[in-house]
Amino acid sequence: MSEPLPLPYRKLRQRSEEAYLLSTACALLEWDQETGMPPSAVEFRSTQIAHLQGKVHALMTGKAVDEWIAESESHPFRPDSPEAINAREWRYEYDRAAKIPRRLVEEFARARSLAQAAWQDARTKSEFPLFQPHLETILKLKLEMAKCWGYHHHPYDALVEGYERGATVAQLDALFDRLQPDLVELVGAATASERKDARCLQGPAPVAAQQAFNREVAAGVGFDFDAGRIDTAVHPFCTTLGPRDVRLTTRYSETDFTSSLFGVLHEAGHGMYEQNLPYDPEHPSLPRARAVSLGIHESQSRLWENHVGRSKTFWKRWLPEARRHFPHLDGVKPKQATHAVNSARRSFIRVEADEVTYDLHIILRYRLEKALVSGDLAVANLPSAWNEMFHQLFGLKVKSDREGCLQDVHWSFGLIGYFPTYSLGNINAAQLFQAALKDSTVATDLEEGRYESLLTWLREHVHQHGTHHLPADLIRRATGERPRPEYLLNHLRDRYL
Amino acid sequence: MSEPLPLPYRKLRQRSEEAYLLSTACALLEWDQETGMPPSAVEFRSTQIAHLQGKVHALMTGKAVDEWIAESESHPFRPDSPEAINAREWRYEYDRAAKIPRRLVEEFARARSLAQAAWQDARTKSEFPLFQPHLETILKLKLEMAKCWGYHHHPYDALVEGYERGATVAQLDALFDRLQPDLVELVGAATASERKDARCLQGPAPVAAQQAFNREVAAGVGFDFDAGRIDTAVHPFCTTLGPRDVRLTTRYSETDFTSSLFGVLHEAGHGMYEQNLPYDPEHPSLPRARAVSLGIHESQSRLWENHVGRSKTFWKRWLPEARRHFPHLDGVKPKQATHAVNSARRSFIRVEADEVTYDLHIILRYRLEKALVSGDLAVANLPSAWNEMFHQLFGLKVKSDREGCLQDVHWSFGLIGYFPTYSLGNINAAQLFQAALKDSTVATDLEEGRYESLLTWLREHVHQHGTHHLPADLIRRATGERPRPEYLLNHLRDRYL
Numbered sequence: 001m002s003e004p005l006p007l008p009y010r011k012l013r014q015r016s017e018e019a020y021l022l023s024t025a026c027a028l029l030e031w032d033q034e035t036g037m038p039p040s041a042v043e044f045r046s047t048q049i050a051h052l053q054g055k056v057h058a059l060m061t062g063k064a065v066d067e068w069i070a071e072s073e074s075h076p077f078r079p080d081s082p083e084a085i086n087a088r089e090w091r092y093e094y095d096r097a098a099k100i101p102r103r104l105v106e107e108f109a110r111a112r113s114l115a116q117a118a119w120q121d122a123r124t125k126s127e128f129p130l131f132q133p134h135l136e137t138i139l140k141l142k143l144e145m146a147k148c149w150g151y152h153h154h155p156y157d158a159l160v161e162g163y164e165r166g167a168t169v170a171q172l173d174a175l176f177d178r179l180q181p182d183l184v185e186l187v188g189a190a191t192a193s194e195r196k197d198a199r200c201l202q203g204p205a206p207v208a209a210q211q212a213f214n215r216e217v218a219a220g221v222g223f224d225f226d227a228g229r230i231d232t233a234v235h236p237f238c239t240t241l242g243p244r245d246v247r248l249t250t251r252y253s254e255t256d257f258t259s260s261l262f263g264v265l266h267e268a269g270h271g272m273y274e275q276n277l278p279y280d281p282e283h284p285s286l287p288r289a290r291a292v293s294l295g296i297h298e299s300q301s302r303l304w305e306n307h308v309g310r311s312k313t314f315w316k317r318w319l320p321e322a323r324r325h326f327p328h329l330d331g332v333k334p335k336q337a338t339h340a341v342n343s344a345r346r347s348f349i350r351v352e353a354d355e356v357t358y359d360l361h362i363i364l365r366y367r368l369e370k371a372l373v374s375g376d377l378a379v380a381n382l383p384s385a386w387n388e389m390f391h392q393l394f395g396l397k398v399k400s401d402r403e404g405c406l407q408d409v410h411w412s413f414g415l416i417g418y419f420p421t422y423s424l425g426n427i428n429a430a431q432l433f434q435a436a437l438k439d440s441t442v443a444t445d446l447e448e449g450r451y452e453s454l455l456t457w458l459r460e461h462v463h464q465h466g467t468h469h470l471p472a473d474l475i476r477r478a479t480g481e482r483p484r485p486e487y488l489l490n491h492l493r494d495r496y497l
Numbered sequence: 498m499s500e501p502l503p504l505p506y507r508k509l510r511q512r513s514e515e516a517y518l519l520s521t522a523c524a525l526l527e528w529d530q531e532t533g534m535p536p537s538a539v540e541f542r543s544t545q546i547a548h549l550q551g552k553v554h555a556l557m558t559g560k561a562v563d564e565w566i567a568e569s570e571s572h573p574f575r576p577d578s579p580e581a582i583n584a585r586e587w588r589y590e591y592d593r594a595a596k597i598p599r600r601l602v603e604e605f606a607r608a609r610s611l612a613q614a615a616w617q618d619a620r621t622k623s624e625f626p627l628f629q630p631h632l633e634t635i636l637k638l639k640l641e642m643a644k645c646w647g648y649h650h651h652p653y654d655a656l657v658e659g660y661e662r663g664a665t666v667a668q669l670d671a672l673f674d675r676l677q678p679d680l681v682e683l684v685g686a687a688t689a690s691e692r693k694d695a696r697c698l699q700g701p702a703p704v705a706a707q708q709a710f711n712r713e714v715a716a717g718v719g720f721d722f723d724a725g726r727i728d729t730a731v732h733p734f735c736t737t738l739g740p741r742d743v744r745l746t747t748r749y750s751e752t753d754f755t756s757s758l759f760g761v762l763h764e765a766g767h768g769m770y771e772q773n774l775p776y777d778p779e780h781p782s783l784p785r786a787r788a789v790s791l792g793i794h795e796s797q798s799r800l801w802e803n804h805v806g807r808s809k810t811f812w813k814r815w816l817p818e819a820r821r822h823f824p825h826l827d828g829v830k831p832k833q834a835t836h837a838v839n840s841a842r843r844s845f846i847r848v849e850a851d852e853v854t855y856d857l858h859i860i861l862r863y864r865l866e867k868a869l870v871s872g873d874l875a876v877a878n879l880p881s882a883w884n885e886m887f888h889q890l891f892g893l894k895v896k897s898d899r900e901g902c903l904q905d906v907h908w909s910f911g912l913i914g915y916f917p918t919y920s921l922g923n924i925n926a927a928q929l930f931q932a933a934l935k936d937s938t939v940a941t942d943l944e945e946g947r948y949e950s951l952l953t954w955l956r957e958h959v960h961q962h963g964t965h966h967l968p969a970d971l972i973r974r975a976t977g978e979r980p981r982p983e984y985l986l987n988h989l990r991d992r993y994l
Contacts, residue, residue: 029522245542
């Protein structure tokens, strides 16, 4: 029989559970706001979300919590026991949260909620000035937060830390400076001429048919619909409302079913990570059972979207099913479909970008965010700065803010410093996928359109660890090497040259 | 300039606002559970709802609240001022809530949430034993509550009070004893032969077409989609998530569009009441801006569903629109459509019952509930008691519990004592509609398919008063008479004989 857990740890756990009940209710309020809330409800909803987030913040900060954590940290738990990991994570979260006054948490939550509605409106009308004051407020509040958190070199360091532990401007500058020239060269070669078959999958795609097909595919790769569902949102996302409740969203083009399909595969990659985290059934709130970072989270979405979903074996498996929903695919061969989903094209919209141009979209956002945060760029000048840098990187002229700086939901959500995690995800995905393929069962199964052994491999090497190993360590344990961008570049060369 | 409000009142108001933020979040959790939550999420969701309801209960009870209310009651507010009404309502709610210990509130919330899932399963499989232990728990907890609240004659009095202030078994027995023989006779006459044209509206009804048509009609009668929406649920309901967020639900038959249409008209009636309550924009939580009782609430839904929706002028107005969505209606005349939606038939399902048989369904439930509550009927014997009494009232043999005692969601929600309010609603609806028709603009507009002046009349005589006048008083002020069942009986005779 095991020793009973010490009282401060149990108090902390109970507090954490209460906070989790409220934070997941809050996640539902946000999910609903994105998927179907009536427009006039936004004002009240934003008050409601701000209030709940303030409550959660108050529950997990304060002197008593600090003391319970200190006592849990000094308790002689086995260093790799769940209890030790939970204590470490509570400390980390406490130290970040306690530095932000509740007033700022509530103000930020409210600003975010209003900004989302303003962004949707601005994006629809393609009018940046409608969003500008909201982004200014968000930036101001984020800079206040960066000051509260503290930083050595650049305020952006304090912000990116919230999404990717340990990431810094110095590292990201080095990484993107390493990637950019190779990517520009690759994009040049890959987009030199339009591949044949590039449009062979396009054709009439009723939303109901897409929904049915996407559901089959998502279930087929291992997303558990008993503990999740798919809804429609302007900007696709994945959110978790409880230990057995993961919500994906996507959006639909009525002439190209692959747009929603890859959206669903991407979000299902996030969703399967969430569904396979090591929840303690009695205590689902414990921080050990959370995703460790966004760079790891995004590796899961990109792995399923790109490494699985854009492979020839995937289309061998799924094209016959797709034909049942989309009769215009009669006569299309798996090889042609694979060409179609891997054709490269310089384009304006990040979420619709192919793999080879994708990271250039991230580099653009990273450099602009850094300039906004350092004060080198005023929010009012964002559209022109965006359009200019976009032209440098892509050689294309942005014609409207909707396809320029208004395209992404992130800034309206207050997510500044988030974008780099997409490229980290791409890098991690390539490296993890290569490692998984070394397992001969995984490789054979994928050849034959079976996904269970890949999901098992990911569960074993990534999902089940939750926050136990920090990102770089997790990658090293799973792949035998520290994270290296060469796997991504090699993968892109293989696929596009 | 008006005097500042006294401090205890302002404290109470602030407390009430906090409770409202949580109770509306809780309403969203419940709405989501009914409209799309993944099945495995139920366990966590029920914990979450129980926790939030416990929080709300704790916020609005306790010694400080009691004192603030007492001080607000003794403040010399003008007797018909919003402040006086709010103080009166807080006192009423406090006195009911404070008698229930938080332990019982949470236990009940949890039992309800689990019972809903069990009921859905039991109903799908038509197996009462799957639901029986849940209903036993709910009944046990409700009886505990009745004891806490106290009663003079019958524990059912304490339960029905929660839905209809002042209603008692003595009154309801008298009312139903008065109605039953007339109704049985009316039903006999109305169902003697199937009316011609009874099925002329039936035909292929794709869900998307129904959704489009229902939306047109709901907007056409005055439901505000900027502050509301319609979703799908097994058992249709209307819920309010905030001052500008009213959610309706309906369900679809793919061969009869009128099933979802009348569902939507009914719920839109509830929804328009909610949308037109006298919210203080700064303080949407105040109890003055709530519906006064379910018997009044139901009068709004039944008025729009039956008095408007089943009238000939309605079909003159909407049949041409319906034809655009349902081509099989070509050639059907408004008069035939009106006959179709007013044909009477003895049938098993309450929510699909015509107006003339409807109240017999309520009488059945009322008598069974009373027997369950008094202990004269054991839950295990409910199916046989249901089937026997159903046969007495309707002359039909119930073949499965799904079309018998498992058909309604109410008991799984813990709503015992709720059903009689449907008949009170029918009685109030008939009386209010007759009064509204005395306004010649209302009468003329309805003839011509315009609904604004009727909505204005209802807003003025019902909605805008919130909880100001208690139910019987509200009816007397609006119609010049106390509530009288004769209006309903006369309406049914007019329509069916």
